[in-house]
Amino acid sequence: MRRILVTGAATWTGGQLITALETRPDLEVIAVDEIPSPIELESEFHIFELDNPEFAHFVLDCKPHAAIHLQTVDRSAMLGGRRAHDEAVVGAQALFGAIRRCKTMKQVIVKSDLCVYGMGPRSPSVVFEDAELDTKRSRFAKDLHTVEGFTSAAAAARTDTVFTVLRFAPIFGRKVGNPISRYLRLPVVPVRLGYDPRLQLISGADAVRALEHTVDNPVAGTFNVAASGQLFLSRILRLGKRVAQPLPRRAYDVAVKGMNRVDLHLPEQIKSLIQHGMVADTRRMAEVLGFSPQYDLRTTVLDGYGVLAAGLRTPRGAAP
Secondary structure, three states, rough: EEEEEEOOOOOHHHHHHHHOOOOOOOOEEEEEEEOOOOOOOOOOEEEOOOOHHHHHHHHHHHHEEEEEEEOOOOOOOHOOOHHHHHHHHHHHHHHHHHHHOOOOOOEEEEEEEHHHOOOOOOOOOOOOOOOOOOOOOOHHHHHHHHHHHHHHHHHOOOOOOOOEEEOOOEEEOOOOOOHHHHHHHEEEEEEOOOOOEEEEEEEEHHHHHHHHHHHHHOOOEEEOOOOOOOHHHHHHHOOOEEEEEOOOOOHHHHHHOOOOOOOOOOHHHHHHHHHHHEEOOOHHHHHHHHOOOOOOOOHHHHOOOOOOOOHHHOOOOOOO
């Protein structure tokens, strides 16, 4: 039986992926996170801080055949900036140190984010996997880049193991509680006056499908993962029947800070996204990784707002 270690098991993506993998009789899932899972999982759940020396021993004792590193989300609002940084960087360093020594390991998948490129007024209109990274990107984006560096170093040391980095567009869905989903679902959405960025998103279901596809089809390399198409923020809000409230810079900053009082913290990379936008080339995803999202961007948005007709929710090529 193939054993798969999944870090970040308490994240939305982690919970959904593990639930899907648990249905496979040939797989055993080892779920790990430093906070309890919000949903009930059949797999045994292990609470570990990844930068705890005991975690590396745990990995070696489990002898997994594959690792999926999903504990790459921004938890600065929950843990504080310093602790979130240590969890992301030092924890990943410990994980990849264990991976290098784990003789049974044959596949490693790392969930990254398009924000790793950085977003600003001088960013290219479309970014490719080999694009030069913006030096002014957020701390979280820099942490992700560091984690990707650990991945590359481990790949060079372990030529018998397939390492894959998936740079996801923001995940948007009706039941997804990440900052971008909660922001876009506000009834009245504050936007920066004079800005209407182009965005890419991916549905929660397609994000999980991308991870499952990579588990079944190991391909080494780095891949942008997003739904096909691009939409302006104003169009996305109209599709969701939301009211956009354009605000000048000072009023906009006050509104964004005020979101903290309703437990909606927007990290720096999301603030940059909804001001400057981000569009990535996904040809390598389709041609090399062999994955195509079931929903295009418009369908992703409609489904995320819960206004997609029931008949259209059946993914293309899937049985009703």
